[in-house]
Amino acid sequence: xxxxxxxxxxxxxxxxxxxxxxxxxxxxxxxxxxxxxxxxxxxxxxxxxxxxxxxxxxxxxxxxxxxxxxxxxxxxxxxxxxxxxxxxxxxxxxxxxxxxxxxxxxxxxxxxxxxxxxxxxxxxxxxxxxxxxxxxxxxxxxxxxxxxxxxxxxxxx
Amino acid sequence: xxxxxxxxxxxxxxxxxxxxxxxxxxxxxxxxxxxxxxxxxxxxxxxxxxxxxxxxxxxxxxxxxxxxxxxxxxxxxxxxxxxxxxxxxxxxxxxxxxxxxxxxxxxxxxxxxxxxxxxxxxxxxxxxxxxxxxxxxxxxxxxxxxxxxxxxxxxxx
Amino acid sequence: xxxxxxxxxxxxxxxxxxxxxxxxxxxxxxxxxxxxxxxxxxxxxxxxxxxxxxxxxxxxxxxxxxxxxxxxxxxxxxxxxxxxxxxxxxxxxxxxxxxxxxxxxxxxxxxxxxxxxxxxxxxxxxxxxxxxxxxxxxxxxxxxxxxxxxxxxxxxx
Amino acid sequence: xxxxxxxxxxxxxxxxxxxxxxxxxxxxxxxxxxxxxxxxxxxxxxxxxxxxxxxxxxxxxxxxxxxxxxxxxxxxxxxxxxxxxxxxxxxxxxxxxxxxxxxxxxxxxxxxxxxxxxxxxxxxxxxxxxxxxxxxxxxxxxxxxxxxxxxxxxxxx
Numbered sequence: 218x219x220x221x222x223x224x225x226x227x228x229x230x231x232x233x234x235x236x237x238x239x240x241x242x243x244x245x246x247x248x249x250x251x252x253x254x255x256x257x258x259x260x261x262x263x264x265x266x267x268x269x270x271x272x273x274x275x276x277x278x279x280x281x282x283x284x285x286x287x288x289x290x291x292x293x294x295x296x297x298x299x300x301x302x303x304x305x306x307x308x309x310x311x312x313x314x315x316x317x318x319x320x321x322x323x324x325x326x327x328x329x330x331x332x333x334x335x336x337x338x339x340x341x342x343x344x345x346x347x348x349x350x351x352x353x354x355x356x357x358x359x360x361x362x363x364x365x366x367x368x369x370x371x372x373x374x
Numbered sequence: 375x376x377x378x379x380x381x382x383x384x385x386x387x388x389x390x391x392x393x394x395x396x397x398x399x400x401x402x403x404x405x406x407x408x409x410x411x412x413x414x415x416x417x418x419x420x421x422x423x424x425x426x427x428x429x430x431x432x433x434x435x436x437x438x439x440x441x442x443x444x445x446x447x448x449x450x451x452x453x454x455x456x457x458x459x460x461x462x463x464x465x466x467x468x469x470x471x472x473x474x475x476x477x478x479x480x481x482x483x484x485x486x487x488x489x490x491x492x493x494x495x496x497x498x499x500x501x502x503x504x505x506x507x508x509x510x511x512x513x514x515x516x517x518x519x520x521x522x523x524x525x526x527x528x529x530x531x
Numbered sequence: 532x533x534x535x536x537x538x539x540x541x542x543x544x545x546x547x548x549x550x551x552x553x554x555x556x557x558x559x560x561x562x563x564x565x566x567x568x569x570x571x572x573x574x575x576x577x578x579x580x581x582x583x584x585x586x587x588x589x590x591x592x593x594x595x596x597x598x599x600x601x602x603x604x605x606x607x608x609x610x611x612x613x614x615x616x617x618x619x620x621x622x623x624x625x626x627x628x629x630x631x632x633x634x635x636x637x638x639x640x641x642x643x644x645x646x647x648x649x650x651x652x653x654x655x656x657x658x659x660x661x662x663x664x665x666x667x668x669x670x671x672x673x674x675x676x677x678x679x680x681x682x683x684x685x686x687x688x
Numbered sequence: 689x690x691x692x693x694x695x696x697x698x699x700x701x702x703x704x705x706x707x708x709x710x711x712x713x714x715x716x717x718x719x720x721x722x723x724x725x726x727x728x729x730x731x732x733x734x735x736x737x738x739x740x741x742x743x744x745x746x747x748x749x750x751x752x753x754x755x756x757x758x759x760x761x762x763x764x765x766x767x768x769x770x771x772x773x774x775x776x777x778x779x780x781x782x783x784x785x786x787x788x789x790x791x792x793x794x795x796x797x798x799x800x801x802x803x804x805x806x807x808x809x810x811x812x813x814x815x816x817x818x819x820x821x822x823x824x825x826x827x828x829x830x831x832x833x834x835x836x837x838x839x840x841x842x843x844x845x
Contacts, residue, residue: 232412240420240430240431241428241436242424242426242427242428242430242436243425243426243427243428243436243438243439243472244786246403246425246426249436267399268399268400269399269400269403269404270399270400270405271398271400272398272473272476273397273398273399273401273444279398279399279400279442280442280445280476280477280480281400281404281438281439281442281445281446282400282438282442283441284438284441284442284445284480284482285436285437285438285439285441285442285449286438288437288438288441289438301727304393306637316429316431316432317509317642319429319437319484319487320437320484321456321483321484321635321658321665322481322482322483322484322636322665322682322686323437323441323481323482323483323484324479324480324638324795324839325441325479325480325482326478326479326814326815326822326839327476327477327478327479327480328814328822329815330476343797343799343834343837344797344799344800346526347664348662348663348686349635349686351635351636351661351797351799353567353837356803362490363814366814366824366839368636368797368837368839370635370636370684370797372662372663444836446549467738469844478792478815478820478822478841479793479839479841480793481638481682483657483658483665483682483684485657485658485665486658500640500642500680501642501643501792502675505819505820505843506819506820506843508640508642508792508793510680514793520657523639523657523667523682525640525680525682525793527640527793529819529820539764544797545760552778554744555742555743555750556738556740556741556742556744556750557739557741557742557750557752557753558742559739559740560717560740561752579781581804582713582714582716582717583713583714583717584712584713584714585712585714585715586712586787586790587711587712587713587786588787593712593713593756593793594716594756594759594790594794595714595752595753595757595759595760596714596752596756598752598755598756598759598794598796599750599751599752599753599755599756600752602752602755603752627815630743630745630746631741633751633798633801634796634798635797635798636795636796636797636798637751637755637795637796638791638793638794638795639755639791639794639796640793641791641793641794642788644790645755650815652736653791674838675819688761
């Protein structure tokens with residue numbers, strides 16, 4: 218389970234990282250980066266900048282940015298499970314499966330105001346089935362404060 | 375209940391519209407506009423543009439944009455209730471109350487892919503208490519297709 | 532599309548009503564009844580009784596009863612869509628599909644205290660796909676007060 | 689912070705356990721018990737019995753039972769925080785605050801079919817404010833399988 222299309226899994230993960238950062242226009246607009254990616258999970262990073270402020274009195278991160286990052290983080294974690302399952306497939310089959318995936322629903326709990334220089338998000342699988350995956354996610358500030366938590370249900374493709 | 379600070383409610387609403395569009399950096403980045411605003415509800419508009427795409431294969435609106443618009447729409451509807459309640463207050467009291475408001479949690483259901491030239495979101499109050507407001511929201515495409523639905527719980531300030 | 536197994540759809544619906552009321556032990560324990568059922572939706576009824584009280588100071592319906600009724604109501608509505616789709620199938624195929632269905636996740640908003648002599652719940656489909664159905668539901672008191680609202684995501688079997 | 693009304697906190701916790709088990713009719717109907725209770729959290733137990741079955745083909749726990757247990761578990765955890773805060777209050781003040789508490793909204797994720805001889809639920813605080821508390825909960829079977837996870841927002845009274 219560590220080679221696909223003759224490529225090692227590590228190479229596949231780096232290709233995914235490049236696609237997430239460069240080929241998703243909304244990720245690029247916000248500055249969403251993959252801090253680290255493993256076969257099981259991902260750490261997503263976003264740096265604070267003026268454009269991302271939601272409350273002009275309080276200078277805190279917009280809830281929309283938080284929702285975007287947690288939805289994306291959960292989606293990557295769901296896709297990682299599919300990639301591991303499909304190591305014997307052709308690239309066409311994999312791409313078809315991944316582009317068929319998408320968020321069905323999501324809950325976000327906003328815990329603390331989004332204050333910080335940068336924010337990191339990660340998560341873990343709650344349920345993994347043939348049809349849907351459910352993923353719990355969390356975002357913390359650079360000082361380690363929990364900012365928000367999410368639970369998303371994703372179509373498994 | 376139709377004047378505050380010597381200003382008619384209609385003037386207050388136009389001041390809110392200007393603040394939402396110009397003073398919230400993340401709204402400005404995305405191009406979120408107030409299509410119409412009344413004492414009871416709001417219609418929020420966002421025009422499709424390349425930067426807002428989430429799935430580069432399918433050229434559809436990012437789920438993060440949808441979450442941002444529905445969270446914002448629900449928040450405005452919660453704030454409208456507070457503004458109507460506080461027509462006898464000073465501007466300082468009102469501003470303090472409004473800036474103390476915020477989203478506690480939110481559910482988003484993604485119904486259809488976000489295809490369209492522009493999108494409109496609106497909503498209505500489910501629960502209005504002294505401590506929290508719960509608001510249901512919906513986003514449709516310019517062709518009237520329902521794209522997403524949300525339910526948010528907001529701190530009433 | 533109005534006969535299955537040589538039976539008219541109306542007969543199928545009455546068989547479903549009987550099964551829901553008599554063959555689901557937890558429904559029987561609570562006294563959950565099908566008030567009416569059509570090809571598109573259902574009205575579920577539960578009568579107030581001492582056993583269903585959740586707050587002994589306030590004598591109101593337990594939140595657990597409300598969650599149970601809204602989850603069940605949404606599930607019936609999801610099943611109705613599948614039944615209509617499968618009017619040409621064998622009873623074995625239909626039963627297999629229906630028993631493979633189940634709730635993936637659910638949000639409940641508790642709007643008002645559950646006071647009343649009886650309560651009615653109904654709902655409508657938000658999203659209907661091959662893999663999942665999303666259903667919005669509502670429960671009202673006998674006096675027409677909205678008590679709770681729900682959104683559930685169901686595996687389509 | 690370990691005495692109220694001249695009573696040690698441990699005695700207060702035992703009084704709460706007795707009230708939850710004996711004074712809440714719906715808890716008694718289902719057989720919901722407090723397995724253990726500490727100043728910070730609770731373990732809730734429910735034994736499988738025929739009455740609690742939701743799917744007569746599969747003989748598994750009703751989703752309504754799961755929702756009831758997770759909502760209750762989260763509510764107790766929210767109440768524990770309030771009890772600790774109010775150790776200097778009179779019994780009347782405490783009772784008034786506790787009976788003013790209630791669930792605002794809740795998400796339940798159903799992870800695995802509810803098979804087991806008994807089930808245990810516990811949880812932890814995500815957000816604790818003056819107006820609301822947000823609690824994450826989980827239910828596992830007697831064999832340690834995760835059956836369901838929840839997130840609830842509670843009015844802090």
